[in-house]
Amino acid sequence: MSFIRSAGYWIENPSSVVATFIHKCVPCRKLRRPTESQKMSDLPSERVKASAPFTYVGIALFEFGPFYVKDGRRQCKRYSVIFTCLYSRAVHIEMWDDLSTDAFINSLRTVTALRGTIRQIRCDQGTNLVGASNELTGNLENMNDGALKQYLQTKGCEFIFRSTSASHMGGVWERQICSARAVLDGMLLNLTTLDSSSLRTVFYKCAGVVNSRQLTTIDAKGLEPLTPNHLITMKTDMIMPPPGEFDDADQYSR
Secondary structure (H helix, E strand, O other), rough: OOOHHHHOOOOOOHHHHHHHHHOOOHHHHHHHHHOOOOOOOOOOOOHHHOOOOOOOEEEEEEEOOOEEEEEOEEEEEEEEEEEEEEEOOOOEEEEEEEOOOHHHHHHHHHHHHHHHHOOEEEEEEOHHHHHHHHHHHHHHOOOOOOOHHHHHHHHHOOEOOOOOOOOHHHHHHHHHHHHHHHHHHHOOOOOOEEEEHHHHHHHHHOOOOOOOOOOOOOOOOOOOOHHHHHHHHHHEEEEEEEEOOHHHHHHHHO
């Protein structure tokens, strides 16, 4: 602008003219442009709208384990699956005997019996999960009763698989793996061998401890912080004792 004026030229509104010229210059825009930041997409509607606990869940498989248990004189492997409620942030941990599709369907039936109907499951693209989705869909198509089929279509469970190699899309349930693993490490610190029923009890106790975490801060009025246990049990006194006392006699093969 000073060069133009010193040269004796008169331009009306020179600031706008020079700014427009610089704006059209590609090298100038690269040098002057601030660093861009990735914009976060909107949360799924299941995360923000009110719903009953465990209506919309995300699941993570085999993130801790396998666990070795005693079955008579044999040593067997047991696996775990963690269900995370997308709204209440509560967790439920189930034990698997194997890695088959039938094992997942049985665990899904167990969670449904304990926590109520699940309408939507978000999960990884595991082969057993894809197989379970295909099997449930096939059973639905083979039903002859029109009324029952229509009811299952409106009330049935929907599988939503996240993209391959995109673990950040499942962060809402992947984050609970760290919390559950830390609790399990403390519970199993002095336990060398368990049977299947004891391991299942430890899983349920672990879920109870994780569900006792605070979702809100302590209010200035002294109100009790909200936890997932308040939402799924409607109780305020959630005292979590140790899973039990085990001595050497419990670990003998007989």
